[in-house]
Amino acid sequence: MTDKREERDREHDLEQLTASLRGAADPAPAEWERIRHELTTRATAQGLVDVAFERHDSPLGPLLIAATTDGLVRLGLPSEDEDEILDELARRISARVLLTPRESLTRARRQLDEYFDGGRREFDVALDWRLTTGFRREVLRATAQIPYGRTASYAQVATRAGRPKAARAAGTALATNPLPILVPCHRVLRTGGALGDYRGGTQAKARLLSLEGGTG
Amino acid sequence: MARDRPASRTGEEPAATRLPPFERVVERHGPTVLRFCAARVGADRAEDCFQETMLSALRAYDTLRDAGATRSWLLSIAARKAIDAHRARAGAPEPVGDPAILDAPSHDAAPDRRLAGAALWASVRELPAKQREAVALRFAGELTHREIAEAMQISEAAARRNVFEGVSRLRALVAEDDAR
Incomplete structure (x- = not known):
């Protein structure tokens, strides 16, 4: 009887211990965002990002824009599935795809805003045509x-x-x-x-x- | 008969084409890697360990053969980085836990449990090397015994034993602390 009780107590101890270990160190969302941003900044600086992408709000809905070092390679419309787009980029260009700013993306986003405001009639951005042949x-x-x-x-x-x-x-x-x-x-x-x-x-x-x- | 088939492998796609976008790896496994780093090197050095791990992983991503084994692959890299961090600071005292990651305000867990967790992980770092490695992979990395075996390059039985002995010794350490 005592043995069984001791065993139960020990199991209870172990459970508490492992629960404490598991609950220990999840980052808070804001902290995680900062750490993630630091990672993508370093990855970009080290030339490890083959495809950078960002999401951009537009009157049509959220757009996805992706760029290689050669230029903009993909623009996803709101009707398209983001996961499918990213999978396609990984398959056809490189799996080193990251959500991170890049100068060409910033430039394109600004021009898209101007276009939707009616103030821009032409886009002045480099395009990478590799997804079409x-x-x-x-x-x-x-x-x-x-x-x-x-x-x-x-x-x-x-x-x-x-x-x-x-x-x-x-x-x-x-x-x-x-x-x-x-x-x-x-x-x-x-x-x-x-x-x-x-x-x-x-x-x-x-x-x-x-x-x-x-x-x- | 199967063995009469011509030995053609033309149907196989190159490994690189099967890998998901790295962004998804960061989303799915990043927090686990960070948690593992915090467990192994202490919260104040966790971010360095995390950044180095993820950058190494990104650099070597196309050498990953099995996308299904991504988490244990990441954690085996993190385990090496953690050992490097210890070597680099050989002799320096192990830090006990730092509010930045362990005590962040919007954390799900109750505060008392979090503190207990941080102190507990400091105790984990007093375990013998293989035990603390195995315990961190098991509870911070949430790997199976089999994955731990792969990450540590030991047998599954040895992985199981190291986890068990680590937790048992940890319980003794905690009991000692409580008695003080």
């Missing part, structure tokens, strides 16, 4: 030339990319645009002026076009 890249480069407030048709963009009959393929290229808004795929419409699809939803497309005054 071949004909798709050509289509996006052609799309990048469409001026603010103007629109083009899928067929026109296909022609400018060198394949006049590939309007459908041009549509696919635009649907997978890794840099929406910055590469203005929202300015490409169906022949006859119907809105057509948009990665961020047709509502977002209409909103961007009306911001630019392109739909009258």
Whole structure:
């Protein structure tokens, strides 16, 4: 009887001990934020961040913007899943992806704010095109030339990319645009002026076009 | 028959393509690494240990073979950093716990338990090397005995024994303190 009781007491002691050990040293959220920030700052300074990203509030909703050392590589619209975007960046570029400021991101965020306020008509930022290749890249480069407030048709963009009959393929290229808004795929419409699809939803497309005054 | 299949491995993806973005590693395992560092080197030196661990991990991230073993991989790096920190300060007294991490105001645990925890971890640092390592990996790092074995490069039985003996001795140390 006594043995059993002693054993129970000992187990109780052990439980208390391990509970105390476990409860010992979790950082407070503010402290953790500071420590995390210090980590990403050092990682950036040591050149260990291959893809830096930040979240940015916009009238469309929260955007995600990511940059390599070459320039902006991805802009995620509110309709997109952040985890999927980050997984894709890790898979296709490098797993050294961190949430951290970078000069190119700061610059892009400021310009996005100006754009949404109606004060900016062109983006002056370096783009890294590595997430798109071949004909798709050509289509996006052609799309990048469409001026603010103007629109083009899928067929026109296909022609400018060198394949006049590939309007459908041009549509696919635009649907997978890794840099929406910055590469203005929202300015490409169906022949006859119907809105057509948009990665961020047709509502977002209409909103961007009306911001630019392109739909009258 | 299986053994008649051609020995082709073309279906395998390179390891690097399977790793999640490092950001997720920081989110999921960062607090555990920090807790482990605080347990091993004391709260006032925990941040250095944490920063060095995470930067080393980021540098070597593409050498991680199994994304499922990320936490034990991180903690094995942290364990080495902790030993380095001890060597660097050989002879210097072990610090007892510092409010910055252990007593932060918005902590979930009750204050008395937190203080008990900080003092307790100071006692853990009085244990023999393998025991304190194993106890920290078990309770601050929340590793299984098997993961502890991998991180310490010892057998699973030895890992279990070190945890058990560490906790038993810790209980004796605490009883001594209480008697004083």
